[in-house]
Amino acid sequence: MHWVAGGFVFRRVESPFHKLDPRTKLLISLEFFAISLLAFAIIQVAIVLASVLFVAVYAKSLKRIGRTILMSAGFAGFIFAINLLFGVGLVSSLLYALRFLAIVSSTSIFFVTTSPDELEHTMKWLGVPRDIVFAFVTAVRFIPVIMLDAFQIMDAQKSRGLELEKGNFVKRIRNMVPILVPLVVNSVVRSGELAEAMESRAYGATPKPTSLYKLRLSRKDKSVMLVSLLFFAAVLYIYLRVKVPV
Amino acid sequence: MGSLVHIEKLSFRYLESKQWTLSEIELEVKEGEIIILAGPSGCGKSTLLRCMNGLIPHMYPGDYQGSVTIDGIQVREEPMGILAQKVGLLFQNPENQIFMFSVERDIAFGPENLALPRQEIRSRVDETMRLLGIEPLAQRAPHELSDGQKQRVALAGVIAMRPKLVILDEPTSLLDPKTASELVSLIQDLNTRLGITFVVVEHRLDLLTKLATRMVVMNEGRKVLDGKPSEVLSNERVGAYGIVVPSATRLYSELAKEGVKLARVPLAPSELTEQLRRIRR
Ligand SMILES: Nc1ncnc2c1ncn2[C@@H]1O[C@H](COP(=O)(O)OP(=O)(O)OP(=O)(O)O)[C@@H](O)[C@H]1O
Numbered sequence: 001m002h003w004v005a006g007g008f009v010f011r012r013v014e015s016p017f018h019k020l021d022p023r024t025k026l027l028i029s030l031e032f033f034a035i036s037l038l039a040f041a042i043i044q045v046a047i048v049l050a051s052v053l054f055v056a057v058y059a060k061s062l063k064r065i066g067r068t069i070l071m072s073a074g075f076a077g078f079i080f081a082i083n084l085l086f087g088v089g090l091v092s093s094l095l096y097a098l099r100f101l102a103i104v105s106s107t108s109i110f111f112v113t114t115s116p117d118e119l120e121h122t123m124k125w126l127g128v129p130r131d132i133v134f135a136f137v138t139a140v141r142f143i144p145v146i147m148l149d150a151f152q153i154m155d156a157q158k159s160r161g162l163e164l165e166k167g168n169f170v171k172r173i174r175n176m177v178p179i180l181v182p183l184v185v186n187s188v189v190r191s192g193e194l195a196e197a198m199e200s201r202a203y204g205a206t207p208k209p210t211s212l213y214k215l216r217l218s219r220k221d222k223s224v225m226l227v228s229l230l231f232f233a234a235v236l237y238i239y240l241r242v243k244v245p246v
Numbered sequence: 247m248g249s250l251v252h253i254e255k256l257s258f259r260y261l262e263s264k265q266w267t268l269s270e271i272e273l274e275v276k277e278g279e280i281i282i283l284a285g286p287s288g289c290g291k292s293t294l295l296r297c298m299n300g301l302i303p304h305m306y307p308g309d310y311q312g313s314v315t316i317d318g319i320q321v322r323e324e325p326m327g328i329l330a331q332k333v334g335l336l337f338q339n340p341e342n343q344i345f346m347f348s349v350e351r352d353i354a355f356g357p358e359n360l361a362l363p364r365q366e367i368r369s370r371v372d373e374t375m376r377l378l379g380i381e382p383l384a385q386r387a388p389h390e391l392s393d394g395q396k397q398r399v400a401l402a403g404v405i406a407m408r409p410k411l412v413i414l415d416e417p418t419s420l421l422d423p424k425t426a427s428e429l430v431s432l433i434q435d436l437n438t439r440l441g442i443t444f445v446v447v448e449h450r451l452d453l454l455t456k457l458a459t460r461m462v463v464m465n466e467g468r469k470v471l472d473g474k475p476s477e478v479l480s481n482e483r484v485g486a487y488g489i490v491v492p493s494a495t496r497l498y499s500e501l502a503k504e505g506v507k508l509a510r511v512p513l514a515p516s517e518l519t520e521q522l523r524r525i526r527r
């Protein structure tokens with residue numbers, strides 16, 4: 001029942017890939033992203049997808065990335081159908097659909113293997129203003145909490161006789177009101193307390209707060225970055241120079 | 247011991263509110279005290295706490311009269327960043343006071359905001375975790391903690407600011423009895439070891455009366471009783487303010503009416519038993 005909320009919780013996995021600096025992971029993700037975007041042959045996209053899956057296995061995250069791919073497969077199918085419908089050739093339509101999958105899985109490498117903590121540091125490193133970073137942090141922190149809240153309210157209202165699954169579309173929407181009202185009220189109370197607690201712990205007291213941790217590129221990170229950049233350059237060279245049959 | 251909190255003729259009215267929530271409050275808190283603040287719902291306990299740590303008037307605007315001085319500084323004049331190092335505030339629901347994704351990072355939140363050097367933050371975090379016995383939780387995420395652990399972590403976040411005064415607003419109301427009494431022992435421990443002064447809004451009087459040096463009762467925005475817990479609890483007016491008097495103390499008052507005068511006001515059954523035994527001899 002509460003597995004949905006669990007899906008929003010980062011799971012720590014021990015893998016050599018997870019241990020890399022988030023910026024290294026970001027670079028790899030971006031390289032895959034660019035390669036998928038620029039690919040003009042099905043074989044290229046297929047190779048990208050295969051490499052992403054290979055990285056996923058290395059990062060012990062095949063299941064999660066696989067699930068992301070499966071979830072976006074529906075939308076890929078939609079892209080395929082629309083293209084066919086508008087007279088784009090079969091092969092090109094397939095290419096567009098696969099390219100979409102490759103792009104999604106490339107980006108998911110970064111998000112699946114990076115903890116919210118690392119994400120926060122990466123955002124700070126990228127120069128995102130502190131308030132925005134903190135808004136992001138609290139959003140991610142409280143999504144599962146608020147979802148659990150929602151389930152509890154649903155249980156409570158069901159036990160008072162609210163029937164969520166009955167009726168036509170309009171009725172069902174209307175049934176959501178007794179869930180949403182307490183949920184919104186709860187969240188407003190929560191954010192009020194949150195604001196008080198932040199103030200009480202000197203949030204915003206200095207323009208440049210320090211941090212317990214600082215991102216540091218290890219030697220391994222540097223070599224992984226270097227190798228991946230060389231690969232990236234090689235792929236771009238192939239894209240430019242070698243004619244691959246579509 | 248010196249005076250830590252000095253409140254003089256404090257009145258406060260929230261913006262757009264007709265009634266005064268606090269009326270001419272006078273309160274003096276000495277260093278090292280543990281004070282219970284009690285009173286019926288809506289009498290202004292939380293509001294008074296907000297005045298002590300500066301949320302009023304810095305976050306909540308309104309009509310403010312009188313003065314609150316903490317450790318020699320005027321709450322009204324100093325920014326929250328300074329006040330946060332004097333007074334720590336802990337609320338009922340620890341969930342809403344843990345912002346970060348790991349215990350360690352959360353404890354570091356306050357010191358980070360003060361822009362302390364990394365080494366200093368590290369040592370404060372380690373020291374605080376050791377003090378509260380939560381070192382094994384350092385890398386845990388908030389959702390991996392029990393309610394009692396969350397409460398400890400939230401308290402750690404406050405202690406890491408090295409406050410002289412910690413105020414707690416109904417800290418045990420979401421805890422089971424065992425966890426609640428553990429929190430109370432922790433309060434006692436921090437009080438004796440670090441000399442931290444506590445003001446606690448609490449309904450579970452049985453746990454706190456033993457260590458409290460004083461009890462303050464409020465009603466409709468005014469301070470109505472102030473004294474040793476035994477004095478306040480044996481006062482005949484206390485029942486009128488919706489305070490549940492421990493049964494041992496109630497029995498003492500009943501006996502007194504019948505003409506049986508015990509030497510001391512008992513706060514717990516064990517104290518009462520002892521005194522009765524002495525009488526029988
Ligand atoms: N932010 C606010 N704005 C306006 N009025 C408020 C605000 N917060 C509290 N009040 C009002 O001030 C009065 C005192 O509230 P306060 O929360 O201080 O009481 P309390 O003694 O802590 O009660 P409880 O035991 O229920 O927590 C109440 O009448 C309340 O409605």
Ligand SMILES: [Mg+2]
Pocket residue numbers: 291292293415
């Ligand atoms: Mg209150």
